[in-house]
Amino acid sequence: MAEQEEASTTQLVGIVVVSHSPALARAAVDLASEMLHERPVRMAIAAGLPDATLGTDAVRIQDAIEEVDSPEGVVVLMDLGSAVLSAELALDLIEDPEVRERVILSPAPLVEGLVVAAVAAAGGADRKEVAAEAQSALMGKTDHLSPSGGSTETSQPTADSAQEVATFVVHNRHGLHARPAARLVSEMRALDATVQLRNLTTGAGPIPAASLSRVATLGALEGHNIEILAAGPQAQEAIEHLLAMAERRFDEPADQAGDDVAEPIQAVQRGDQGNCPLAASSGIGIGSVRRLSSAPVPTDEAPIGAPAEEWQRVIEALTDVRRDIDRVRAVAARDVGEHEARIFDAHLMLLSDVELLDDVKRRIGDGDGAVSAWIGALEVIENQWAELDDPYLRGRAEDVRAVGAQMLTSLTGTPAVAMTGVGILVAAELSPAQAAELDRDCAQGIVLAFGSPSSHAVILARSRGIPAVVAAGPDVLDLAEGTSIVIDGGSGELVIQPSEEALAQFRERAAELGRREQQDRARADESAVSVDGAVITVAANLGSGADATAAAAAGADGAGLVRTEFMFLSRDRAPDVDEQTREYLAIAETFGDRQVTFRTLDVGGDKPLSYLSMPVEANPFLGHRGIRLSLDRGDLLRDQLAALCRVARRAPISVMFPMVSKLAELQEAREVLSAAAGPEGIPDRLRVGMMVEVPAAALKIGTFLPHLDFISVGTNDLTQYTLASERGNPAVAALADPLDPGVLRLIQQVCNAAHGQIPVAVCGEAAADPAAIPILLGLGVGELSVSGLSVPSVKARVRALDLTQCATLAKDALELGDAAEVRHLVSSALADAPLTS
Ligand code: PEP
Numbered sequence: 106m107a108e109q110e111e112a113s114t115t116q117l118v119g120i121v122v123v124s125h126s127p128a129l130a131r132a133a134v135d136l137a138s139e140m141l142h143e144r145p146v147r148m149a150i151a152a153g154l155p156d157a158t159l160g161t162d163a164v165r166i167q168d169a170i171e172e173v174d175s176p177e178g179v180v181v182l183m184d185l186g187s188a189v190l191s192a193e194l195a196l197d198l199i200e201d202p203e204v205r206e207r208v209i210l211s212p213a214p215l216v217e218g219l220v221v222a223a224v225a226a227a228g229g230a231d232r233k234e235v236a237a238e239a240q241s242a243l244m245g246k247t248d249h250l251s252p253s254g255g256s257t258e259t260s261q262p263t264a265d266s267a268q269e270v271a272t273f274v275v276h277n278r279h280g281l282h283a284r285p286a287a288r289l290v291s292e293m294r295a296l297d298a299t300v301q302l303r304n305l306t307t308g309a310g311p312i313p314a315a316s317l318s319r320v321a322t323l324g325a326l327e328g329h330n331i332e333i334l335a336a337g338p339q340a341q342e343a344i345e346h347l348l349a350m351a352e353r354r355f356d357e358p359a360d361q362a363g364d365d366v367a368e369p370i371q372a373v374q375r376g377d378q379g380n381c382p383l384a385a386s387s388g389i390g391i392g393s394v395r396r397l398s399s400a401p402v403p404t405d406e407a408p409i410g411a412p413a414e415e416w417q418r419v420i421e422a423l424t425d426v427r428r429d430i431d432r433v434r435a436v437a438a439r440d441v442g443e444h445e446a447r448i449f450d451a452h453l454m455l456l457s458d459v460e461l462l463d464d465v466k467r468r469i470g471d472g473d474g475a476v477s478a479w480i481g482a483l484e485v486i487e488n489q490w491a492e493l494d495d496p497y498l499r500g501r502a503e504d505v506r507a508v509g510a511q512m513l514t515s516l517t518g519t520p521a522v523a524m525t526g527v528g529i530l531v532a533a534e535l536s537p538a539q540a541a542e543l544d545r546d547c548a549q550g551i552v553l554a555f556g557s558p559s560s561h562a563v564i565l566a567r568s569r570g571i572p573a574v575v576a577a578g579p580d581v582l583d584l585a586e587g588t589s590i591v592i593d594g595g596s597g598e599l600v601i602q603p604s605e606e607a608l609a610q611f612r613e614r615a616a617e618l619g620r621r622e623q624q625d626r627a628r629a630d631e632s633a634v635s636v637d638g639a640v641i642t643v644a645a646n647l648g649s650g651a652d653a654t655a656a657a658a659a660g661a662d663g664a665g666l667v668r669t670e671f672m673f674l675s676r677d678r679a680p681d682v683d684e685q686t687r688e689y690l691a692i693a694e695t696f697g698d699r700q701v702t703f704r705t706l707d708v709g710g711d712k713p714l715s716y717l718s719m720p721v722e723a724n725p726f727l728g729h730r731g732i733r734l735s736l737d738r739g740d741l742l743r744d745q746l747a748a749l750c751r752v753a754r755r756a757p758i759s760v761m762f763p764m765v766s767k768l769a770e771l772q773e774a775r776e777v778l779s780a781a782a783g784p785e786g787i788p789d790r791l792r793v794g795m796m797v798e799v800p801a802a803a804l805k806i807g808t809f810l811p812h813l814d815f816i817s818v819g820t821n822d823l824t825q826y827t828l829a830s831e832r833g834n835p836a837v838a839a840l841a842d843p844l845d846p847g848v849l850r851l852i853q854q855v856c857n858a859a860h861g862q863i864p865v866a867v868c869g870e871a872a873a874d875p876a877a878i879p880i881l882l883g884l885g886v887g888e889l890s891v892s893g894l895s896v897p898s899v900k901a902r903v904r905a906l907d908l909t910q911c912a913t914l915a916k917d918a919l920e921l922g923d924a925a926e927v928r929h930l931v932s933s934a935l936a937d938a939p940l941t942s
């Protein structure tokens with residue numbers, strides 16, 4: 106948020122101070138305030154980036170302008186380089202054309218300009234006069250120091266008089282690739298100098314040093330000589346700074362810069378077992394590295410708006426994507442390290458690349474729509490990069506593609522789910538929407554640089570049978586398209602450029618898995634009856650109608666969890682009651698007389714809804730999600746429950762509420778249900794349950810029981826909350842194990858309290874974990890709800906178990922210290938009942 110510096114007055118021009126540095130902006134405002142002698146002027150500061158680093162941010166500037174705006178208008182003063190671009194973007198972001206009209210971006214020097222502008226504004230000058238005052242702010246100083254007008258002799262060059270020239274040698278092993286180039290560009294943008302670069306070794310250039318897309322086209326490799334041409338007030342500083350940075354290899358650590366490592370990353374991992382990512386979705390994936398490309402976009406389908414409207418669309422998409430990248434960058438910095446996260450700075454830089462945006466704007470001016478203008482401008486950059494001689498730098502076209510795809514997603518509302526070909530998708534992270542819409546025929550596996558096994562995107566990959574490993578580290582993002590790669594999503598192994606021998610091994614594993622799956626599938630339609638005759642319901646977790654069809658075909662005894670939120674993602678508004686009714690009914694009918702449990706909307710946490718305004722939360726998993734958000738957005742909940750009541754009149758379904766922590770929430774949700782049911786009342790067949798995901802709910806389970814027909818334990822969330830280990834965070838993924846006796850004790854408490862009253866199911870990922878199944882059944886769980894594809898193997902696992910033995914195992918497990926001990930206990934006790942998935 107912009108900082109408001111003065112109490113509000115209505116009749117004076119407002120002033121916005123845009124600076125890379127909050128400290129500088131505050132000091133300048135203090136200085137100007139000294140001159141005002143307590144006369145009030147509204148001044149707002151927009152300085153620094155949201156992550157507290159130096160820089161300027163268009164959204165902050167927009168906020169600041171809107172804060173000090175009045176019918177008298179606003180004058181904006183800026184410091185260096187990209188501040189001007191950000192201020193221009195901010196103007197574009199302002200929706201109200203009247204407000205935009207009355208803003209003047211002043212080219213005046215920040216400090217001198219601010220002082221005179223503030224004095225003029227305080228004196229009641231209009232905005233044009235204030236801007237004119239600011240612009241002439243240097244006159245006094247110029248007169249005083251110039252030989253004709255002043256008494257002091259000076260040898261300072263004027264702003265444009267000199268062009269400074271110098272050369273440096275690139276010492277980085279991969280040349281000026283994304284990170285060092287981004288560093289160079291951001292430093293140059295912060296100076297008041299026009300800097301150009303020429304590659305003397307290849308003759309490429311000169312190109313503006315303030316444009317990341319152009320710096321990449323220099324093709325600057327290790328050992329190349331680069332010429333710097335700098336003009337402007339800070340030309341000398343720019344040269345000195347650039348030379349020093351080049352000497353320091355643009356602050357790349359030694360291994361990245363190429364000092365201490367003999368081989369680039371592809372070769373380090375080539376043929377060996379690579380670093381060990383986390384197992385996330387079982388199965389073997391063998392293929393070539395592929396990326397997400399932009400989905401085919403219906404460029405010409407929508408009518409093209411006026412240029413101003415189309416440009417506005419681009420601006421909004423830029424803001425959107427910038428926020429997304431900021432978020433991923435913050436997660437990457439936290440989970441993997443600040444240095445690795447800098448790859449995203451290059452992505453951010455592209456989003457404010459002057460050359461790129463100018464090209465987009467020009468195309469829009471020539472009549473293109475936002476989407477085709479963006480695609481066209483990006484293609485130019487991609488082609489320039491793709492023509493570079495060096496394969497490593499050429500590979501950086503990936504960065505352009507990644508950002509380009511994100512922009513198209515935002516511009517069109519369609520997730521970028523098209524892969525660049527059949528193979529193993531390698532990406533930084535996946536959103537749940539992307540995972541849900543990946544083309545199964547293309548995706549032979551997924552490797553994520555970040556992420557964790559219990560994130561929703563990974564759960565979806567699992568439910569779609571796509572082998573996956575996560576937390577593989579950012580180096581995988583440097584793998585060239587087409588590199589051969591194999592993964593074992595069950596063990597977490599990843600091998601880059603495998604030898605023939607390794608390939609044969611993985612193929613053999615895949616064949617063995619296939620044989621076992623075939624055996625399990627042959628009996629999938631039969632009930633899961635334990636050795637001692639207990640019938641356990643093995644139901645499916647679903648996110649769509651297609652999942653329902655697949656799960657019913659895989660022998661599921663019903664659906665224990667329909668994650669309805671997936672029908673709300675990837676669209677620009679919530680489905681209405683009719684549409685929901687159709688979707689829910691189709692799912693229910695797929696299962697005939699088998700019970701289907703719909704969970705009400707569970708958004709928040711790692712599942713944002715683009716059309717719900719959700720403020721950024723420091724700890725979204727501890728925040729406004731699940732039933733908390735639904736109760737606050739009663740309209741959404743009511744529509745959903747109305748649709749479910751309609752379906753319940755025609756099929757045997759249940760409804761359950763997520764993330765309940767106290768009885769009042771359940772009661773309120775039931776009141777919304779009664780209201781949504783209308784005059785006919787709640788259908789008799791509709792069973793009402795809740796998820797136990799919050800430890801407090803498990804501990805207080807007795808208070809809920811009289812109001813429930815069933816309970817479903819969400820072990821994914823229950824585990825993250827019990828062990829204080831965020832489910833999306835790879836750094837604590839090993840700790841977040843549902844077999845921890847702390848979690849098991851909570852489940853035991855729930856089962857004991859519900860015993861003889863209502864059934865208890867488990868629908869978290871633990872329900873499909875071969876080691877967890879005997880413990881859960883031993884604690885008294887009667888239903889396991891798992892991804893459709895896991896149904897046959899989970900049924901096979903149940904058939905091999907004796908529940909009396911499971912009860913003893915569970916009792917012993919509760920006494921142990923951690924999940925590893927429990928896993929050890931299970932594997933030694935059930936050595937003759939091998940794990941089947
Ligand atoms: C859970 O938390 O275990 C659960 C099933 O819900 P979700 O994974 O959708 O949060």
Ligand code: MG
Nearest residue numbers: 798819821822
């Ligand atoms: Mg949950």
